Amino acid sequence: MNPFMKLLFFISISLIFAIPPSQVRAKTRFVTIGTGGLTGVYYPTGGAIAKIVNKKRKELGIRCTVESTDGSVYNVNAVVEGQFDFGIVQSDRQFQAVNGIADWKEKGPQNMLRSVFSIYPESCSLVATVNSGISSIFDLKGKNVNLGNHGSGHLGNAMDLLKSIGLDPEADLNAFYIDPVSAPGLLHDGALDAFFYTVGHPSRALKEATSGQRKVKFIPIDHPGMTDFFAAMPQYSEMVVPKRFYPGAKNRKDVKTFGVCATLVTSVMVEEEVVYAITKSLFENLNAFKELHPAYKTVTREGMLKCLTAPLHKGALKYFKETGLK
Ligand code: GLU
Numbered sequence: 001m002n003p004f005m006k007l008l009f010f011i012s013i014s015l016i017f018a019i020p021p022s023q024v025r026a027k028t029r030f031v032t033i034g035t036g037g038l039t040g041v042y043y044p045t046g047g048a049i050a051k052i053v054n055k056k057r058k059e060l061g062i063r064c065t066v067e068s069t070d071g072s073v074y075n076v077n078a079v080v081e082g083q084f085d086f087g088i089v090q091s092d093r094q095f096q097a098v099n100g101i102a103d104w105k106e107k108g109p110q111n112m113l114r115s116v117f118s119i120y121p122e123s124c125s126l127v128a129t130v131n132s133g134i135s136s137i138f139d140l141k142g143k144n145v146n147l148g149n150h151g152s153g154h155l156g157n158a159m160d161l162l163k164s165i166g167l168d169p170e171a172d173l174n175a176f177y178i179d180p181v182s183a184p185g186l187l188h189d190g191a192l193d194a195f196f197y198t199v200g201h202p203s204r205a206l207k208e209a210t211s212g213q214r215k216v217k218f219i220p221i222d223h224p225g226m227t228d229f230f231a232a233m234p235q236y237s238e239m240v241v242p243k244r245f246y247p248g249a250k251n252r253k254d255v256k257t258f259g260v261c262a263t264l265v266t267s268v269m270v271e272e273e274v275v276y277a278i279t280k281s282l283f284e285n286l287n288a289f290k291e292l293h294p295a296y297k298t299v300t301r302e303g304m305l306k307c308l309t310a311p312l313h314k315g316a317l318k319y320f321k322e323t324g325l326k
């Protein structure tokens with residue numbers, strides 16, 4: 001082939017395979033958020049984050065999907081192992097994972113874990129049937145009590161509380177380890193006298209529990225030793241179960257308890273651009289986000305930087321520095 005023909009051949013081949021610029025689209029990055037049970041608040045929260053981010057999916061090249069999971073402990077492990085890009089976890093479990101304590105005692109400190117932002121408060125809620133005769137946490141002795149499923153964050157909260165009042169879950173009560181989706185039904189069937197659930201409010205699970213046939217009430221998590229409890233576990237703070245969300249509960253006012261923050265975590269392995277884009281989308285559309293669930297009513301930009309113990313992911317840090325939040 002003479003040089004001219006060669007050139008002609010080259011040009012035509014290039015034209016055939018050339019893709020018009022309008023059709024060039026960056027590959028979509030699929031991002032998964034691990035949440036919790038279907039009747040909790042993590043699951044709709046994953047959905048709310050996905051909704052905000054996916055609105056801009058063409059511009060960001062990111063598409064978020066949500067998975068229902070066992071809860072905080074499962075999510076920390078799944079994020080660290082790279083099964084999910086993000087997970088919603090209780091701030092106390094985040095603290096324990098980073099420090100290699102409680103559920104991470106054997107595995108050691110989870111150095112890959114990174115925090116992104118806090119979302120809303122969750123309180124440790126203990127709901128019991130009125131006819132169980134339970135009116136204080138000390139009455140749990142000898143009763144059928146669901147402490148929570150393995151992999152959840154609330155199981156650890158129930159355990160911590162029982163320990164603080166000297167109750168051994170195996171020896172002193174009939175402990176169950178069932179998921180919060182099934183617990184309300186079992187309470188109304190009479191299989192359970194009470195169950196624990198650390199969750200944002202209102203939650204579907206607690207609405208179901210307080211609107212069934214049996215009369216139920218929230219039990220205050222309060223006793224003279226609470227000062228020591230908070231001193232020993234600074235990751236917990238005083239909180240209430242707000243009565244207004246559960247009109248069927250036989251309580252007259254908000255019920256005292258302790259609580260934590262629901263936080264978003266990721267892994268050091270997740271790309272800076274992805275974490276930056278998600279953080280920016282949430283912070284820039286906070287009002288739209290807050291409309292998506294009543295649990296987000298008190299969310300503020302500044303508050304979203306609290307309760308975080310894992311080092312901030314550099315994508316989130318970049319956004320916080322840019323906007324003067326950090
Ligand atoms: N706090 C619970 C947990 O960590 C989940 C609550 C929810 O799904 O809203 O397992």
